[in-house]
Amino acid sequence: MTVATAGEFGLISRVTARLGAESPYVLLGPGDDAALVATPDRRVVASTDVLVEGRHFRRDWSSARDIGHRAAAANLADIAAMGGRPTALLVALCAPANLQISWAEELADGLAAEAAKTGAVVVGGDTSASPTLTIAVTALGDLEGREPVVRTGAQPGDIVAVAGRIGHAAAGYTILSRGFRSPKLLVEAFRRPEVPYHLGPLAARLGATSMIDISDGLLADLGHIATASDVGIDVRRNAFTVPEQMRDAATALGVDPYGWILAGGDDHALAATFPADTELSAEWLVVGSVLPASPFTAGDGVTVDGRRYTGGAPGWDHFR
Incomplete structure (x- = not known):
């Protein structure tokens, strides 16, 4: 059965x-006509992302359930990066009339399953016919009485730390784009991010001065913090250990694995800055430091081992 056979309301x-x-x-x-969501904090954290077939996902690379997980994770991670707890998702699906109804059902399963990891639920949305399969998700969240952790608060002397997998999804994308389907660990990382949602609110309680989720690439996203906070950020390359499967894949494909780690996106790990004396759990990896702004750090404000990154683009840009 197709969505055209079922009809909009079916x-x-x-x-x-x-x-x-x-x-x-x-x-x-x-x-x-609309959902009703409680706002105990009296403020709502909100974020929207759009996934377009051929731009963000391919049905021959990922199952509908995988894509549902990915679409939800991209938004839920934004809420966590503000220090919030996700509460609800709204989903709009624009689909070709010949799309199998079972595909849409499996997409819903993935969305619901990923939301459930955070305690959030899908509360509504919309559908439309479209020649291009497009999924738009809006996430809502609650700050539970805390102030949001924004991009403008990084201070010189802070440490920079990352929580979650990094570089795995970019490696998986490269592997799939070259026509391969293994190593499975990396391919699955592209299909379904593993986001440390719980660490967003915990970072806020620890006094994180800024935070962002790594959707476009570590250097690019830290650049947003550097620009917003008017600081420089230096990342230490040797802070990262290249996992064996990533190293082997990089060798086989003839690429530098640090390109995946430093400039690859879609893992939706969390990057945050903290005062230097903050005691972090083992789930956080300290990867750099915040510096005063200077002419050398002008532009995106991020360096690697004290030098400008020369390994290519520092991250993803939809219009580049």
Whole structure:
């Protein structure tokens, strides 16, 4: 059965039937003109991402469930990077009329399963016919009484730390783009990010001065913090250990694995700055330091081992 056969409301009925999770934040879920979500903090953290087939995903590379996980993770990570706890997702699906209804159902399963990792649920959305398969997700979150961790707070003397996998998804993308399907660890990292959601609110409690999720590349995303905070950031290349499977894949493909680690995106790890005396758990890896702004750090404000990065683009840019 295709979405055209099911019709708009048949599609909506089949998809919402698979989103049956409950949450204390959701007072009214799918089925009315709008959902009703509680805001105990009286402030709402909100973020939106769009995934377009051929630009962000390929159906011959990833299952519908994988793509659902990815679409949800891209948004839920943004909430965590503000120090918030995700509460709800809104999803818009624009699809060709000949899309199999089972594909949309499996997409819903992936979205719901990824949201459940954070305690969030899918509360509604929209559908439309489109020649290009497109998924737009909006995430909502609660700060639980804390101030948001924004990009403008990094201070000279802070340490820079990363939590979560880094470089794995970029390696998986390169492997898939070369026509291979292994190593499985790296390919699966591209298909389904593993985001340390719980560490976002914990970083806020520890006094993180700034935070961002690594969606476009470590150097590019740290550049956003450097620019917003008017500081420089220096990253130590030797802070990172290249996993064996990544090293072997890089050798086989003739690429520098540090390009994946420093400039690859889609892992949605968290990068944050903390006062130098902060005691971090083993889940955080200290990778650099915050410096005063200077002419040398002008531009994106990020250096590697004290020098400008020369390994190519520091991250992803949709319009470059």
